[in-house]
Amino acid sequence: SGAAAIEEDNYVSKLGLLSSEAVQRGSVPYTGLDAQTFYWGSRVLAVTNPSPRGGAGYSKINGQVYINGATPTFGASGLAAAWAEENTRDSLYAAFRRKEVFATSGPRIQIRFFAGADLEESMMSSPDGIDRAYEAGVTMGADLQMVEGAEGAPKFLIMASADPSSAPLQRLQVIKGWVDEAGQTHEDVIDVACAKGASVDPDTNRCPDNGARVDISSCAINPETGDAQLSALWSDPDFDSGTRAFYYARVIENPTCRWSTWDAIRAGVEPRPDLAKTLQERAWSSPINIVPGDQ
Numbered sequence: 001s002g003a004a005a006i007e008e009d010n011y012v013s014k015l016g017l018l019s020s021e022a023v024q025r026g027s028v029p030y031t032g033l034d035a036q037t038f039y040w041g042s043r044v045l046a047v048t049n050p051s052p053r054g055g056a057g058y059s060k061i062n063g064q065v066y067i068n069g070a071t072p073t074f075g076a077s078g079l080a081a082a083w084a085e086e087n088t089r090d091s092l093y094a095a096f097r098r099k100e101v102f103a104t105s106g107p108r109i110q111i112r113f114f115a116g117a118d119l120e121e122s123m124m125s126s127p128d129g130i131d132r133a134y135e136a137g138v139t140m141g142a143d144l145q146m147v148e149g150a151e152g153a154p155k156f157l158i159m160a161s162a163d164p165s166s167a168p169l170q171r172l173q174v175i176k177g178w179v180d181e182a183g184q185t186h187e188d189v190i191d192v193a194c195a196k197g198a199s200v201d202p203d204t205n206r207c208p209d210n211g212a213r214v215d216i217s218s219c220a221i222n223p224e225t226g227d228a229q230l231s232a233l234w235s236d237p238d239f240d241s242g243t244r245a246f247y248y249a250r251v252i253e254n255p256t257c258r259w260s261t262w263d264a265i266r267a268g269v270e271p272r273p274d275l276a277k278t279l280q281e282r283a284w285s286s287p288i289n290i291v292p293g294d295q
Contacts, residue, residue: 026072027260027275028267029064061274072275076259077106083139099141102285107163109283113140113249114157124159124231133157140248141286146241148293153239156288158192159231160251166281167254168226170195171207174234177287178245193232195225195254212254214278219257219265226254241292248287252280 022028059066066072080103082095095101102111112130116137123129123136137157138144144154162169172193179185191200194207201208212225230251255278257265264271271277 022263022267024067025260025263026059026066026068027263027272028066028269030058030067059274061272066272072260072272075105075279079104079106079108081110083112098139099286100139102140102283104283105279105281107166107253107281107283109163109166109169109251109253109281110161111249111251111283111285112157112159113285113288114138115142115144115154115247115288117152117154119155119157119233121233123157124233138288140288143289143291145291146293150241150293153235153237153241154290156192156234156236156247156249157232158234158249158251160229160249160283162226162228162253164228167212167221167256168195168223168228169230169251170210170212170226170254170280171252172230172232173250173252174236174247175250175284176236176245176247178243180243190234192234193230195227195230210254214255214257216257216261216271216277217265219262221254221256223254241290242294243290244292245290246287247290248285250282250284252282255280 023030057068059068080101082092083100083102084091084095102113112133114133114137116133118136119133120136123133126132133139137154146154156174158172158174160169160172171191174190174192175187176190177185177187188205190205191207194200195210198208198210200206210225212222214221236247258276258279260275261271261277
């Protein structure tokens with residue numbers, strides 16, 4: 001265990017996974033000169049054949065030797081969160097049981113997700129909007145029972161807030177999954193809100209490029225391209241009340257440096273060329289399940 005991964009200088013790693021130092025994580029080249037890594041490095045380099053990244057032993061890339069450690073392609077951390085009425089055991093376990101929970105890839109992003117016929121756009125900005133959304137619909141993790149013979153699609157209300165210690169938000173998405181009459185599974189990803197008020201392309205269901213960039217030499221970002229909060233009230237134009245389906249919400253940050261790139265910058269070396277230099281952190285909700293009226 002240890003502190004949050006956002007503060008690496010006080011984060012305690014699992015030494016057994018070869019991940020306490022950048023060299024052991026495989027994000028910077030191994031030279032054999034570091035006393036802390038000499039023991040581990042000499043052992044993994046005793047493997048005679050270079051192995052694919054993520055396996056045991058080492059990888060030789062562009063003349064540099066990298067210890068594979070545990071899994072250099074893994075993310076740095078992750079968080080799970082619950083929407084509970086209060087910070088008590090009973091309240092937290094009640095949130096777990098009703099599945100009003102969400103997760104992030106590491107940052108402390110917050111996301112809300114509701115569904116119902118009577119949700120309103122004003123709920124996104126009014127002080128009592130959350131309370132009204134609870135009264136008017138169901139929240140993440142719940143089933144939305146359709147009324148047999150009813151017409152019209154339900155509305156989905158999504159609200160997200162950025163982690164002030166991380167990058168701003170780039171887009172809100174809804175992910176829809178369903179099974180057709182032939183038993184084939186389908187999934188669709190729809191952007192529903194874009195940073196800085198940009199419009200979603202109706203032909204592709206995608207936000208335009210918002211110009212967010214990362215300076216790989218310093219990991220500096222341009223935060224003015226994203227938003228601290230994003231929200232949307234959305235209805236599925238292809239909704240079928242007779243088909244079982246699920247919907248969940250996802251929010252994407254602007255790009256930031258991956259942990260391996262940060263390691264390289266701190267060590268004064270070029271980032272490992274076979275690993276992604278940047279990533280986009282995110283949060284995603286539990287799904288809301290659509291139950292047809294005859295089921």
